[in-house]
Amino acid sequence: MKKKTGKPPRETARRRHPGRVRVEDVARAAGVSGATVSRALNRSGPVSEDIRKRIERAVLDLGYVPNGAARALASHRTRAIGIVVPTLKNANFAVTAEAAEGRLVEEGYTFLVATNSYSTSRESDLIQSLAAHGIDGLILVGAQRDPAILRFLDARGIPYVVTWTLARGDVPSVGFDNTEAARRLASHLLDLGHKQIGVIAGLTGSNDRAAARLAGVRQALGERGLELSQELLIERPYRIAEGQIALGALLDRAPPLTAIVCGNDQLAFGALIECGRRGIEVPDELSIVGFDDLEFSSQIKPALTTIHVPAAEIGVRAAEYLLAKIAGRPAPVTTTVSVSLIVRESSSPPRTAA
Amino acid sequence: MKKKTGKPPRETARRRHPGRVRVEDVARAAGVSGATVSRALNRSGPVSEDIRKRIERAVLDLGYVPNGAARALASHRTRAIGIVVPTLKNANFAVTAEAAEGRLVEEGYTFLVATNSYSTSRESDLIQSLAAHGIDGLILVGAQRDPAILRFLDARGIPYVVTWTLARGDVPSVGFDNTEAARRLASHLLDLGHKQIGVIAGLTGSNDRAAARLAGVRQALGERGLELSQELLIERPYRIAEGQIALGALLDRAPPLTAIVCGNDQLAFGALIECGRRGIEVPDELSIVGFDDLEFSSQIKPALTTIHVPAAEIGVRAAEYLLAKIAGRPAPVTTTVSVSLIVRESSSPPRTAA
DNA sequence: CGACGTCATGTAAGCGCTTGCACAAATTCG
DNA sequence: CGAATTTGTGCAAGCGCTTACATGACGTCG
Secondary structure (H helix, E strand, O other): OOOOOOOOOOOOOOOOOOOOOOHHHHHHHHOOOHHHHHHHHHOOOOOOHHHHHHHHHHHHHHOOOOOHHHHHHHHOOOOEEEEEEOOOOOHHHHHHHHHHHHHHHHOOOEEEEEEOOOOHHHHHHHHHHHHHHOOOEEEEEOOOOOHHHHHHHHHOOOOEEEEOOOOOOOOOEEEOOHHHHHHHHHHHHHHHOOOOEEEEEOOOOOOHHHHHHHHHHHHHHHHOOOOOOHHHEEEOOOOHHHHHHHHHHHHHHOOOOOEEEEOOHHHHHHHHHHHHHHOOOOOOOOEEEOOEOOHHHHOOOOOOEEEEOOHHHHHHHHHHHHHHHHOOOOOOOEEEOOOEEEOOOOOOOOHHHO | OOOOOOOOOOOOOOOOOOOOOOHHHHHHHHOOOHHHHHHHHHOOOOOOHHHHHHHHHHHHHHOOOOOHHHHHHHHOOOOEEEEEEOOOOOHHHHHHHHHHHHHHHHOOOEEEEEEOOOOHHHHHHHHHHHHHHOOOEEEEEOOOOOHHHHHHHHHHOOOEEEEOOOOOOOOOEEEOOHHHHHHHHHHHHHHHOOOOEEEEEOOOOOOHHHHHHHHHHHHHHHHOOOOOOHHHEEEOOOOHHHHHHHHHHHHHHOOOOOEEEEOOHHHHHHHHHHHHHHOOOOOOOOEEEOOEOOHHHHOOOOOOEEEEOOHHHHHHHHHHHHHHHHOOOOOOOEEEOOOEEEOOOOOOOOHHHO
16 A cells, blocks of 8 residues: 555655745745845846736735855855854954955855964865855965965866965965065064064964064064074064963073064063063163054054054955856956054164164 | 657766866776765764775875765754854954854864844844855854744754843853843943943944843932933933934933943044044043953043953854764753953042042 | 838846755665 | 565655746847
8 A cells, every 4th residue: 555656656746844935935925036036036037017016915925034055056156155263263264254244244145254273274174165155256365385275276167265464376375465564563673773583473384474464574584684693582472471481582592672563463462561571661762563453553662663564345345256256257366455654652762763 | 869758868977167176086096986075074884994095095086075065965064153143343252253153173173153233033044044155153242032943943943042131941052141230330430439320332222232231220310229311311322422322412412421321342442532623531530331342442541341251162162062062962051151340440439430 | 102210028048056856875673 | 486675776856946048028229
């Protein structure tokens, strides 16, 4: 009795969710076909004003919510954009991500976020997983990664854009030249007359922006015939407490420094705090400069001389690049956002030169 | 010639992506059926060791990446979890989000993030849109929102959990009692002997945690027969600069205060900075306490007395709650994380009482 | 005024995967 | 040693949409 070898058209749907409203229901309620509903909802084809109204009514009445999976499967577009940042704990990336998200939500996109803790291998895994889940575009931070993963994205036709740096070649990017900015920052100190300059950099091994910034400092020194001895350089993760430690280490091991360039504002803030603890006057005895211009940088005492980076703009521009790419519109491969040196209270001529 | 009225089986796929590998391809390469491939990849049915190996080989050889949309459509599960936070600029939420993401990625989930800028109406829209895109669970912040949106989630069978506060009734939540914590914080000041206490709160109209914290302060005062006059209260957004402004306003308009309770550490930091500018000694002339224990709070000078909140733990626990719910495992409706009062340098007995 | 565009809709074929059911083969048991 | 499981696989029916193509109903011209 239970063996109808014919083709028993299995009840209805296998496990269709009970009261879930589908296009077909909306169509029936509006007295049209599913195709028309789809066209009306996506503006993907002509629909008479009258019918459009009826459909909208039906959508509201029934509380219809489209099924993204079905939509994505049929249209080959997920209306989702992914982003992989090192960490959200760094306000820079949080701001960039939030700005991108805002712009994308405006366009009806969903935003997938993943953090790689500055690990490129982890990044590759995350990208794979985002691609598997389905994304129409991807925002990345930094230019350092396994080229294979970019090839993978190209092969799948997923547009991507690198941020917070300018990428070489044909890799799309929106950012700025970290080396040049750091060079300018260090030059500011050199212009003031500093010669004994120490550096607290980020971890250049896993962070190409940190490496570029360090290179910029070296470049500035080189231009004046100076060189950064290994002793005057210390690399630490971007954390306030690390800045404190680093400052202590630098001062203990080094000849009398008159200025310190920090890889970012957190490190600089830590250095500033440690100076406070040690009773070192900034900038009178020691000038300290940071990079990024975080929220607190302008408020603290002494206010920090730093490089201002438009983190939100980076996010918005990256989002817009992808939006353009997805729509088939032309978009510049490289977008440069302008950073600027903000001279505040933490830097001044060295005492001896004063 | 182009009008075959019969049923022309349209070339092949309408616009199947060119070289995209599908289960069928893997199946063919492994010499099995697609069903078996699916079962092997999802461990959703018995597959002999031998065949499993062959399939894994084929997956690697062909570079197969499953199509999430198809998978979601067929299985009714998206393997994605969403989160809606007020903003990522507040390190608290960034940390909670990142912690949740980490836990979820471990389980193979994707993480969708949206920010509502403290607007409940915007939150409703975002939730709708996340639901449309497809999520298996949702993390929310705060308990204040249109109840209809929760009913919507219930109706769609999407489990959710509220964080950073304890929700009433049967709404799942992982957090702590903001009122009680703030009461303890204010009591600390009262215990020290303070009587003239001012408050710089967050915006209580759009932020139920801020409102709860303010209520806690009022409660502590009430217990000692004190009352918070309108003059001694000022509400500002959670920003450093706002804390500065608020401190100034409070001091200008109010009778000699000996202590100020701030709605969070950013506000407290701003207040501290303003004290520095005005030459007010903290804590000698004025005690200032914050809430949240952000990264900088323990480092600044004077180190901030505040309430420590395990932001990352909140994220992890919220993720675990959803994971359990999705798996059909039992999970506690309410999870309380413990917060603690951290007394540092910014609070001391009032000078007059000393 | 009939041959042609145009415009608005409907029809139905998938999108790439999961999974209920059927069934053959390998085990176990009475 | 045949019946009753217990595997391990394959078949094929969808999941809920989008969209190529077909179809009528109307103008519009030559």
